[in-house]
Amino acid sequence: IPRSHSFPPQVGRVTASGTPQGTRTPRLGHGRVRCAASHQQWTVRNTQFSSFTFLATLPSIDSPPRIMPKTAREPSVAEVKFAIEPSAKRTKDKIDTPGKDGGEKHPLKSIQRGNSVLDLCVYKGDFDHAKLDPSQTGLLKSLEYRINFSHREKKISPWHDIPYRASPDTFHMMCEIPKWTRAKFEIATKEPGNPIKQDTKKGVLREYKHGDMLFNYGFMPQTWEDPCHVSEDTGFKGDDDPLDMVEIGCRQMRCGQVCEVKVLGVLAMIDDDETDWKVFCIRTDDPLAPQINDVEDIDKELPGLINTMREWFREYKVAEGKPLNKFALGEKCMDREYTEKVIEETHGFWKAAEARLRSHE
DSSP: OOOOOOOOOEEEEEEEEOOOOOOOOOOOOOHEOOOOOSSSSSOOTTOOEEEEEEEOOOOOOOOOEEEEEETTOOOOHHOOOOGSSOOOOOOOTTTTBBBTTSBBBBBBTTTSSSSOOTTTTTSSSOOOOOGGEEEEETTTSSOEEEEEEEEETEEEEETTTOSSSSSSSSSEEEEOOOOOOOOOEEOOOOSTOEEEOOOOOTTTEEEEEOOOSSSEEEEETOOOOOOOOTTTTTTTTTTTTOEEEEOOOOOOOOOOOOOEEEEEEEEEEEEETTEEEEEEEETTTTTTTTTOOSHHHHHSSTTHHHHHHHHHHHHHTTGGTTOEEEESGGGGGBBHHHHHHHHHHHHHHHHHHHHHHHHHH
C-alpha cells in the first residue's frame, strides 16, 4: 500500500491498488493504519482489487485506529455551510476578450471547425453517432496524443457540432474517461477542433490517484457553464466547461464514444468556488434503462449508488493533497425535471456565445 500524502495528523485516508501480498503498514500523519485480519481493520491478504478508500481517526501512534464508516466525517472538514461561504467570485473576462495573462482567449473564441453538423442547436435528426469517425494522432500515453473527430467525412468539433439532444426526450454524451480506468482524458476546449487529450500538470500526464473511475465519465455537447453567470441555487459561477456526465450503466464505454442517454439527476458540486454540475444518466440501450427513468429509480434498482458517487467526487482530490469538494442544494441529487432545466440553461449559455461568435465571422 503506498504512502499517503498531506493529511492532517488526526485524519488519514488510504488509496491502495494492485495485488497486495501479506501485510503492509503505511504511515499517516502522526499515526498508523495497519492492514490485518481484524473486524475493525482492513484485510487485503492476497486479494485482487483495483482500489479502495477508507477514513480513519488517528489519535496517536500507541492507540489503535478507529475505522469510520463512509458516511461519518469530521464536520470541520466536510460539512458545507453555505450561509457563511465567501461571496461568489465574478469573472471580468468577456467572451471576446483575451485571458488574464494577455495570451489565450476564451475557449469559445478560438474554435475552428469544418462545416457544422447542425445549424446551432435545433434537433433535426441528421446526426448519426455510427457515422462519427475518430482519428488518433500521436502515441498513446504521450503529450502529443489526440483524438480528432469527423462526421460523414467532415471535420467537426465534438463540443460544438454534435447536437446536445438525440431526440425530444434523450441527449447525447461523449465519453472521455471509461469506467474502471484512471487516465484523465478530457476535451481540449482551447485547441482548434476540440480534440480529446490526456490532461497534464507541470508537463506530466495526469491520472486519478484516488483510483479508477466507477462510472463512464464525459460531457454533453453544446452546453457551457458560463463563468460570467452566478447560479442562484449554488451561489457560485460556472466552471467554464461543458456539462459533466456520469453514465451509470453496466457497460464500459470507449474514450471518444458518443451514445444516446436518458438524464436522471444532478449533483451541484462546488469545486474551487465554481459550480460544477454532475449529471447522472444511463444509456438508452443499457439493460437497466427501461427500469430507471428518474433519480428515485436509481435508489430502487441500484441502492447506494448515489451516495457512493457523491463520496467519490467529494474525496478524489484528497489523494493529491487538496481539500474535500463541497456540494450545494443540501448535497441532494436533484430529480430529472430539475436536471433538464440545468441542461437547457447551460445550452442557452452555449447558444448565446456561439451566436455572438458567428455574427463576427
